[in-house]
Amino acid sequence: MGPMVWISALICIFGLLVKFILIIKEVYEKERYLLSYITVRHSLRSIIAWLIPFYPRSTRMRPVYYGISYLFHVLLFLLPVFLMSHIVLINESFNLSWPAMNDTAADILTIGVIFALVFFVLRRRFIPDVRFLTSFMDYILILMVLLPFVTGFLAYHQVILYKWIVIAHVLSGEVLLIVIPFSRFSHMITAPLTRAYTGSEFGNIRHARDW
Amino acid sequence: MSGNETISIEKSTDDAVENGLSRLTPQRVSHVINQVLHQETGARFKAYVDTCMRCGLCSDACSYFLSNDRDPSFSPAAKVKQTIWEMLAKKGKVSKDFLRRAVHIAHLECNVCRRCSMYCPFGIDIAYMMLLVRRICHKLEITPQYIQDTVNSHSVTMNQMWVKEDEWIDTLQWQEEDGREEFEDLRIPLDKQGVDIMYSVIAPEPKFQAGLIYQAAVIMHAAGMNWTMPASPGWDNSNMAMFTGDNEISGRIARTFFESAARLNVKRIVMGECGHAFRSTYDVGNRALSWAMPPFEVVHAIEFYHELLTAGRISIKKKFTKRVTLHDPCNVSRGRGLHNMARKIVNMTCSNFTEMTPNKEHNLCCGAGGGVVNCGPPYKKERMVNNRVKAEQLAATGAEVLIAPCHNCHSGLEDIIHHYKLNMEVKFLGDILFETMEKKIYRPEE
Amino acid sequence: MKQWKILMMFILALATSGIAFSQGEQERLNTLAFEMPRRPGAVFSHDDHTQTTEISDDCAICHHVYANKTLVPDESSEDNACSDCHSLQPDRKNSISLVNAFHKRCKECHYDLGKGPVLCGECHIKK
CATH class of the missing domain: 3.40.50 (Rossmann fold)
Incomplete structure (x- = not known):
């Protein structure tokens, strides 16, 4: 594997880490009082409540979107990690290995991810309140996630232009990794933080549930 | 770039907003916006802005959105889009029409009830951002007239309704006098030091709902509570400045309130049936004064009644039968x-x-x-x-x-x-x- | 509209050309040593490799012999199967698994020489 994979992976991990540290640092400097309200117990209570599928009322009111979104997020991480082709490459580099997902299953789930993203686009186009909130950037973000999956799917099936598709797959994956810390994709670390704070305010101060 | 345009709807306005807008210069507008959004906030605000994925799950939380046949402009996130996001994107260089709309959104299309943060998967506190917009409006002096008047009253009299000190005392004595005709030895103890409870109400009670103070006195009397009400400013637990973003006056109100409890050396504060006043003393006002939690035990009427009933201090003669x-x-x-x-x-x-x-x-x-x-x-x-x-x-x-x-x-x-x-x-x-x-x-x- | 038609024809041409190239039996590595091969055996022509000038007649590049984890010079192992030494999982005797023996041997050489395929699907061509 070329160096760009490692560079982009490191940018992603360290970018998120730095972002996290900067947030905590700024809270310390400007809003330290927030720390007197946040508790581990209430943070976890809220985060866990929101990780249980269809437990929060909000998610029950939009079961289709929430269900698709939930599976999408799970697959977004599981698919690349447990894909055999990726494990083989990791194994060549680090001699590390873990069980791989069945190829056919991975293939079907990839189609699932692609459909989820198409669903997100359609939702952005046709649900009026979501459309109102949507900007061009939201489509770019969807495209950035879509590309590695579509190219990965095409590469696996060796449909056309195999070499170029693989290159596009690698590049789009790397771009996605690099972009994560600098875009709203960083909600992967900020969302648990905002959830934790709101969960603490609700649980610790207001003695109420926030789901 | 579809959906990015700010829709302009003809909405009500008032003299204070219009006169305020006519006084504004572009420099002042951008200065105030940038000052509030960058100096008065921190990582929390940035996280709220960066984390929102524009999913629209908050829409269903909002009674405005639901009442207006799911009009997209009433979705909680849409309110942020039409105010905060645009202020950030334009670095504060926004038009007066934009500000007229922003005042309206923040003051009249949001109750800062925080229901939406229970519907956002990320728990983004949209009410906090609407209060930031109100803070900007306050600093630009374009707060709607009637609510600004209540803040002015707070500033001058430390109560919301321009109730003068003698009027306040007079109202309590009048209620006490009426009460004594029915209940022997009923008292509304004024400024009594060292008692268990300081009972506090919002200014509209003495102003035009004095009967509520009468009722409270009868309940206190029946329960045999050792209580008092302050005779000097600090008796009003309401706090309208908290809702206009006038954090300085909001802090003054909370300080006066807690100081009167300290002066009376009471064990705890019992509040009448008011929600925002409770928010002010239990949640917001104390923070303005650097108290993580209120310096006194603050008890809402619900808790207080519950306590009286379960402790058997008052008993129910005949249950209320209407549905x-x-x-x-x-x-x-x-x-x-x-x-x-x-x-x-x-x-x-x-x-x-x-x-x-x-x-x-x-x-x-x-x-x-x-x-x-x-x-x-x-x-x-x-x-x-x-x-x-x-x-x-x-x-x-x-x-x-x-x-x-x-x-x-x-x-x-x-x-x-x-x-x-x-x-x-x-x-x-x-x-x-x-x-x-x-x-x-x-x-x-x- | 015209651009669309041209684009569609281009895509069609490419798609069919892929089919055209994959016609006919290619010489492949056998996968018998693998319990459950998940990819078709890699396309591999022994003749092409022996005729390549860079390798010339040095069979031991691939058909090497290791003893005590060091390469034994001037010895080769044409009569052994790769799987005689490389087991499916790396073990104490040999840290290179069978899969990696193939992958690494092919790819490293191809990289070094700047010729030959290195992407997964270039060797594991779908049947």
């Missing part, structure tokens, strides 16, 4: 988790209780709180339109009496009931308690 339903005010349910206690009181005092749905933390907003009703008559009509769902929710219960343990909710719900011809009577928990309890005459042991 009742209960409205959960945001600031005591979402804001303090008192909804279950309120139900227990209702069940102890009423025989025919129907729940409304959704309820408890998920209850729909009254449409009046968060300073919206305080923006006054110019906006009443749209307030009625903006809370159709509440009327539908109320009608579905088929109840004759609606219990709402909050002043703001009371005003809002009464307006809605009248507007939608719901034939429902709005009562406080205290009203119910007063009607049903054993009003035994208390005689101190000789």
